[in-house]
Amino acid sequence: xxxxxxxxxxxxxxxxxxxxxxxxxxxxxxxxxxxxxxxxxxxxxxxxxxxxxxxxxxxxxxxxxxxxxxxxxxxxxxxxxxxxxxxxxxxxxxxxxxxxxxxxxxxxxxxxxxxxxxxxxxxxxxxxxxxxxxxxxxxxxxxxxxxxxxxxxxxxxxxxxxxxxxxxxxxxxxxxxxxxxxxxxxxxxxxxxxxxxxxxx
Numbered sequence: 593x594x595x596x597x598x599x600x601x602x603x604x605x606x607x608x609x610x611x612x613x614x615x616x617x618x619x620x621x622x623x624x625x626x627x628x629x630x631x632x633x634x635x636x637x638x639x640x641x642x643x644x645x646x647x648x649x650x651x652x653x654x655x656x657x658x659x660x661x662x663x664x665x666x667x668x669x670x671x672x673x674x675x676x677x678x679x680x681x682x683x684x685x686x687x688x689x690x691x692x693x694x695x696x697x698x699x700x701x702x703x704x705x706x707x708x709x710x711x712x713x714x715x716x717x718x719x720x721x722x723x724x725x726x727x728x729x730x731x732x733x734x735x736x737x738x739x740x741x742x743x744x745x746x747x748x749x750x751x752x753x754x755x756x757x758x759x760x761x762x763x764x765x766x767x768x769x770x771x772x773x774x775x776x777x778x779x780x781x782x783x784x785x786x787x788x789x790x791x792x793x
Contacts, residue, residue, distance in 0.1 A: 601667050608656050616656075623652055623671060630672065634679045644679060646785045650757075651678030745787050753780040 607615035630651075631644040655674035659667050746754070749770075756766050763774040770777065 598666070602661055605656060605659060605661075605667065619652065619656060620649075623668075626668075626672060626675065627652060630675045630679060634683060643785070644682070646788055647678050647682040648675045649788070651675035654678065746784055750780050750784050750787075753777060754784050757781060 604615045604618050608619060627645060627648040631648045634644055651674045652671055655667070655671035658674070659670050663670075665673075753766060753770070756769070761769075763777050766777045767774045
């Protein structure tokens with residue numbers, strides 16, 4: 593990566609972590625094609641494409657939060673890895689909760705290398721994209737405004753649940769923290785995701 597571009601990205605990362613909306617928009621604009629492309633490589637039977645796009649967006653949020661510039665990997669490589677992991681996590685979560693049945697040929701036991709960005713997963717089914725990247729970018733041209741809009745339409749409880757979810761907390765941990773049932777935590781996350789996608793309509 594060109595050094596000047598790298599420095600610009602690092603500067604934007606610092607701003608995004610402080611909640612700067614324009615910096616967040618910078619990353620959503622720059623990586624929206626990556627979000628689309630990665631979401632086409634995973635499949636949840638019975639789920640909509642939007643569900644996978646939501647998870648990919650969360651993966652990008654995590655990359656912005658967790659990137660360490662002292663590591664050798666570029667931010668793009670790290671972002672792609674975080675998006676991949678978030679999508680895989682969604683597949684595993686769906687399997688555990690039995691909300692969405694996986695294809696019988698899927699296995700969730702294949703180990704993965706920590707830093708392998710171009711990993712091949714035997715536990716997900718490749719799905720052909722129904723839209724081209726150009727179609728997606730046109731349809732979701734307001735993607736970069738999601739962070740700003742989501743802040744305005746979510747409750748304090750939903751914000752805190754999302755925050756803990758992004759920090760990697762399990763449903764059980766969050767249920768104990770909020771003194772609520774796991775179903776209530778899941779419902780809150782589903783509401784956030786629906787609100788997120790509503791902003792893309």
